Amino acid sequence: MGQESETCHPALEKWLRESLEPLAGRLSPCSSCPIANTERDINLPGTEAITKVLLELLGLLFPGCHGHSPIRHDNCFGQTRNTLRNLAAELYDQIRRTLEFVCRNEPCKDCGDCREKAAAAATALLEGLPEIQATLQEDIVAAYEGDPAATSTMEVVMSYPGLMAIATHRIAHKLYQLKVPLIPRVMSEFAHSRTGIDIHPGASIGPGFFIDHGTGVVIGETCNIGRRVKLYQGVTLGALSFPKDADGHLVKGIKRHPDVGDNVVIYAGATILGGKTVIGSGSVIGGNVWLTESVPPGSKIYNRIEGR
Secondary structure, eight states: OOOOOOSSOHHHHHHHHHHHHHHHHHHSOOTTOTTOOOTTTTOOOOHHHHHHHHHHHHHHHSTTOTTOOOOOGGGHHHHHHHHHHHHHHHHHHHHHHHHHHHHHHSOOSSOOOHHHHHHHHHHHHHHHHHHHHHHHHHHHHHHHHHOTTOOOHHHHHHHOHHHHHHHHHHHHHHHHHTTOOSHHHHHHHHHHHHHSOEEOTTOEEOSSOEESSOTTOEEOTTOEEOSSOEEOTTOEEEOSOOOBOTTSOBOOSSOOSOEEOTTOEEOTTOEEEOTTOEEOTTOEEOTTOEEOSOBOTTOEEOOOOTTO
8 A cells, every 4th residue: 555645734724724714815805896796795606517518509609619519400480489588588588687787887978777688688689690690601601602612501600709709799789789897808808818809899790701810800999891801810800099088088989990892802810000001892901911001992902021
């Protein structure tokens, strides 16, 4: 028989007796702690709970895909109905809690019943799912037709990070439009962590959108992107600078990011900045281009190497 493993060193036992309770008292959440989320105080939904709802919503939009097992073919309707019922309750609870948090910490200018607003937002998102699904069908076709390596639309649905990112965005953007706090950003950051694609939920993106490869793409909050736009990896649609007010605080709520017209292709590594920058419809922006000015429709912008 080998020597029994030591469960606790005497020095550690001494520390536990003398220091455990004081340390727990210093770390235990209290009313003055700015980052503690407790049921009695802040009571926000956790990021895992929000992510679970997002994955259930994606399961409705792509039945049997995105991490979900194949659904029973003879009970599609019943399963969908039950999922919607459960999601309605969970969405209502999460939205209500985020609204109450904002009301308590940032006095409402248009204060009303958080429960009523939460119910309206939850039902609006669920009723908007068929429209989101129809838009995603256009995104899937754009990916399939725009990528020679794609062998089927199901391959796009099951494996393309760009579709995962835009599907999450279309859900988060709907909640953003409904003025739901926090939850849209948690959803978008989940997709960001999974795909390397960072789309702010405030960005407006038309149908037929395709991000090829995807890693490193950044799309800012006030971007407006038209129909049938294709981006490659490393594209940034960002802000030029962050203006400050007289007190030195960042000015929020202004147009900071570019607009992109219909049928535009932006190749890898391109950086397009500024709230007044507009990329005209039908333009092609080459790889690693740096743009801070508008270009007219049908433009072809690329970096030219002298002597070639």
